[in-house]
Amino acid sequence: xxxxxxxxxxxxxxxxxxxxxxxxxxxxxxxxxxxxxxxxxxxxxxxxxxxxxxxxxxxxxxxxxxxxxxxxxxxxxxxxxxxxxxxxxxxxxxxxxxxxxxxxxxxxxxxxxxxxxxxxxxxxxxxxxxxxxxxxxxxxxxxxxxxxxxxxxxxxxxxxxxxxxxxxxxxxxxxxxxxxxxxxxxxxxxxxxxxxxxxxxxxxxxxxxxxxxxxxxxxxxxxxxxxxxxxxxxxxxxxxxxxxxxxxxxxxxxxxxxxxxxxxxxxxxxxxxxxxxxxxxxxxxxxxxxxxxxxxxxxxxxxxxxxxxxxxxxxxxxxxxxxxxxxxxxxxxxxxxxxxxxxxxxxxxxxxxxxxxxxxxxxxxxxxxxxxxxxxxxxxxxxxxxxxxxxxxxxxxxxxxxxxxxxxxxxxxxxxxxxxxxxxxxxxxxxxxxxxxxxxxxxxxxxxxxxxxxxxxxxxxxxxxxxxxxxxxxxxxxxxxxxxxxxxxxxxxxxxxxxxxxxxxxxxxxxxxxxxxxxxxxxxxxxxxxxxxxxxxxxxxxxxxxxxxxxxxxxxxxxxxxxxxxxxxxxxxxxxxxxxxxxxxxxxxxxxxxxxxxxxxxxxxxxxxxxxxxxxxxxxxxxxxxxxxxxxxxxxxxxxxxxxxxxxxxxxxxxxxxxxxxxxxxxxxxxxxxxxxxxxxxxxxxxxxxxxxxxxxxxxxxxxxxxxxxxxxxxxxxxxxxxxxxxxxxxxxxxxxxxxxxxxxxxxxxxxxxxxxxxxxxxxxxxxxxxxxxxxxxxxxxxxxxxxxxx
Amino acid sequence: xxxxxxxxxxxxxxxxxxxxxxxxxxxxxxxxxxxxxxxxxxxxxxxxxxxxxxxxxxxxxxxxxxxxxxxxxxxxxxxxxxxxxxxxxxxxxxxxxxxxxxxxxxxxxxxxxxxxxxxxxxxxxxxxxxxxxxxxxxxxxxxxxxxxxxxxxxxxxxx
Numbered sequence: 001x002x003x004x005x006x007x008x009x010x011x012x013x014x015x016x017x018x019x020x021x022x023x024x025x026x027x028x029x030x031x032x033x034x035x036x037x038x039x040x041x042x043x044x045x046x047x048x049x050x051x052x053x054x055x056x057x058x059x060x061x062x063x064x065x066x067x068x069x070x071x072x073x074x075x076x077x078x079x080x081x082x083x084x085x086x087x088x089x090x091x092x093x094x095x096x097x098x099x100x101x102x103x104x105x106x107x108x109x110x111x112x113x114x115x116x117x118x119x120x121x122x123x124x125x126x127x128x129x130x131x132x133x134x135x136x137x138x139x140x141x142x143x144x145x146x147x148x149x150x151x152x153x154x155x156x157x158x159x160x161x162x163x164x165x166x167x168x169x170x171x172x173x174x175x176x177x178x179x180x181x182x183x184x185x186x187x188x189x190x191x192x193x194x195x196x197x198x199x200x201x202x203x204x205x206x207x208x209x210x211x212x213x214x215x216x217x218x219x220x221x222x223x224x225x226x227x228x229x230x231x232x233x234x235x236x237x238x239x240x241x242x243x244x245x246x247x248x249x250x251x252x253x254x255x256x257x258x259x260x261x262x263x264x265x266x267x268x269x270x271x272x273x274x275x276x277x278x279x280x281x282x283x284x285x286x287x288x289x290x291x292x293x294x295x296x297x298x299x300x301x302x303x304x305x306x307x308x309x310x311x312x313x314x315x316x317x318x319x320x321x322x323x324x325x326x327x328x329x330x331x332x333x334x335x336x337x338x339x340x341x342x343x344x345x346x347x348x349x350x351x352x353x354x355x356x357x358x359x360x361x362x363x364x365x366x367x368x369x370x371x372x373x374x375x376x377x378x379x380x381x382x383x384x385x386x387x388x389x390x391x392x393x394x395x396x397x398x399x400x401x402x403x404x405x406x407x408x409x410x411x412x413x414x415x416x417x418x419x420x421x422x423x424x425x426x427x428x429x430x431x432x433x434x435x436x437x438x439x440x441x442x443x444x445x446x447x448x449x450x451x452x453x454x455x456x457x458x459x460x461x462x463x464x465x466x467x468x469x470x471x472x473x474x475x476x477x478x479x480x481x482x483x484x485x486x487x488x489x490x491x492x493x494x495x496x497x498x499x500x501x502x503x504x505x506x507x508x509x510x511x512x513x514x515x516x517x518x519x520x521x522x523x524x525x526x527x528x529x530x531x532x533x534x535x536x537x538x539x540x541x542x543x544x545x546x547x548x549x550x551x552x553x554x555x556x557x558x559x560x561x562x563x564x565x566x567x568x569x570x571x572x573x574x575x576x577x578x579x580x581x582x583x584x585x586x587x588x589x590x591x592x593x594x595x596x597x598x599x600x601x602x603x604x605x606x607x608x609x610x611x612x613x614x615x616x617x618x619x620x621x622x623x624x625x626x627x628x629x630x631x632x633x634x635x636x637x638x639x640x641x642x643x644x645x646x647x648x649x650x651x652x653x654x655x656x657x658x659x660x661x662x663x664x665x666x667x668x669x670x671x672x673x674x675x676x677x678x679x680x681x682x683x684x685x686x687x688x689x690x691x692x693x694x695x696x697x698x699x700x701x702x703x704x705x706x707x708x709x710x711x712x713x714x715x716x717x718x719x720x721x722x723x724x725x726x727x728x729x730x731x732x733x734x735x736x737x738x739x740x741x742x743x744x745x746x747x748x749x750x751x752x753x754x755x756x757x758x759x760x761x762x763x764x765x766x767x768x769x770x771x772x773x774x775x776x777x778x779x780x781x782x783x784x785x786x787x788x789x790x791x
Numbered sequence: 792x793x794x795x796x797x798x799x800x801x802x803x804x805x806x807x808x809x810x811x812x813x814x815x816x817x818x819x820x821x822x823x824x825x826x827x828x829x830x831x832x833x834x835x836x837x838x839x840x841x842x843x844x845x846x847x848x849x850x851x852x853x854x855x856x857x858x859x860x861x862x863x864x865x866x867x868x869x870x871x872x873x874x875x876x877x878x879x880x881x882x883x884x885x886x887x888x889x890x891x892x893x894x895x896x897x898x899x900x901x902x903x904x905x906x907x908x909x910x911x912x913x914x915x916x917x918x919x920x921x922x923x924x925x926x927x928x929x930x931x932x933x934x935x936x937x938x939x940x941x942x943x944x945x946x947x948x949x950x
Contacts, residue, residue, distance in 0.1 A: 018892030021827015021867035253893025508891030684930035708836035
């Protein structure tokens, strides 16, 4: 083991370029003779487009072109797609109305794309966009999630009566109902899982180039999955044949899901580049990001839990209305169904679960996967129910959890909602979390807080998530339209250094460092001699990209498999060089050795021999490069317990997070420094959801929280430092035993924080506060509870 | 109507054309090609564009290029001297104070100014100082650690 091996906190090799201003983000790129695009966006949530008048815009100095949806349609550019078909209760497929990249007859949300203006300069394009005259006939808007599918609402799409995309279910309703009717205890909660805006700090951007000589397109774009973008843009949208489209995602400044999807802007930029014969560049302004990046969450849920007299869980029953926005985004349909309801078992042996979900269209920005994607919503349902049940039964919430945990010796464990958990130790994670959080000292801290006039509360979140999605055939059987394997090529260069070409994409996850650690460890080459290549369809094997905490569990499994192939071939070459049979060669620490002897040859020499095959096995191909594709055997199941401790000032309603502790099981840890960083970031996104963030639409469908002036991003002084630890139960199902760590914080934290808030407020008679628990909401809840008590 | 703007950027005298409405950040990125200074919002909230003007941290989206006539501007590209990282840059690296890296130039430039004013900032002081810098990746935990360490190292370096 070296200082760069798996398990070491190796400092990042990415950093130098980022800390010196030498990163290459999208907006830093330019092409000769490029133009700039500015979009004309709908100011209305719902309207008919009566007329688009380009005349004034075309007279603005520097305006090159003004293009509309009619021209896009005339050029036979297809509509944007959703890649996962959900089948409803009656077996019918979900409704996926056309989603044109530029609207033609109707606009359906504020920010919907109406036209694009191409200018010699960005300012000319923007001035031109302001001069485009669009005549609208405004229509009433359907905005509210809970009522969008009820009778009498404004209708968005003729294809989707009652704005219903699907009415889907999982589980056996009759059995669950029967369990409830015979149960000793039940709790019922109704709550909103608030709509969030992802807000990667780098805005989305695209730079499209068309080479008239070769007929090739190049798209530089802020993507988490460039091959998927290429596939969709070619196969479904019809921009170009796949082999004539190169997609490059360079340094990308955060994604959190929002850069998975294939959006209108890159589609239009590619089309326009060909139309005008010049490169077209578009970079979102933040106000555009707010209305055009796919949002996250937005559920209205009723959830019930039934137990026997001892608090043993008997059944869970959940109904959710999920807001999908105005159109179906790329993976929107799967998020509130298969990524949500399949996690409702949590860490518990609840034998019966039923959930039904109505996915509804509204006149709002499309909603899709955002960090955690369905699993934070599921965790919130489960962990709020458990905590309320504990309060009702007057059982300590940690004790109630222990009574119901799947035990460490019960894996593999099949839940009533599809998943088979491969391994875990929920009890140990909880035990460690209780220690790290000093739960034993909480009563004293609460008493001290009371003396200071503060309400102190403690909340748990024992979450589980399904990451590393998943066996392709399983995904396909549930309606997914893609395979979800990953790929890697390991290429030794003749001089012995190594290029690793992978289908994942790093936009903050530190692959350049962690992937190199794995390769250095597996192949015994110096860490410094390993280069990671990703984010370019011309330089990497086809890959599915990075989301859902899959890069380690799936991507590194592909790398690991490719390394096995390298070793296997290396044994044949080494055997030849050492005059031994390949089966007598062992490989360790970068050296091939004849077993039981000191005869050995280093892997760099083997690589050289493979490229200069003068003394070489007769029947073996030259070259030292191997590619592997890895299709996972199952999801991976990171799990843990987070403990939040809050203090609420009843005079102002302000909630301060005074302690936050996390103990997670991510399986094998490749780089603890990076894992901790991922957890910190996830926790703060979860804290943001719990206390600060929320996309607010008014009744007309205007996004009232459309900038950093109105949408409360977590700042440094909103959060404390965190106590983060891990336990390691390696996954038996992938070569490295890894599970994935990217989303845990965002999944666990909302429930932990809100359980702590409810724990604190129970003392003053408050039974419910919605997320985000802003000072105004908390203060109002306290005041209302006091009024109620006084009556 | 373009006008000429002359200023000193990272120790070099430069002159370039700018419209009266051109922001300093546009001038730095597009006219001078210094793309290390980033734009993350349009309301002067995110702080990705922080540079130093005459030694003081300023959001370069809040000032016009023409207002910087004759001033000394330092960007992230000018922070390392003679191939040696500034202690604050080093501290961000040592403490894993960055993930995607997009907010990082603004964070570091802002932190360098804090360290000048307050060589030993407390955790609370660092967190309050960062009011004008948003990070979506790190949860601030390691940024705060980095700034405390970087401030100390800057102080030690000066003796």
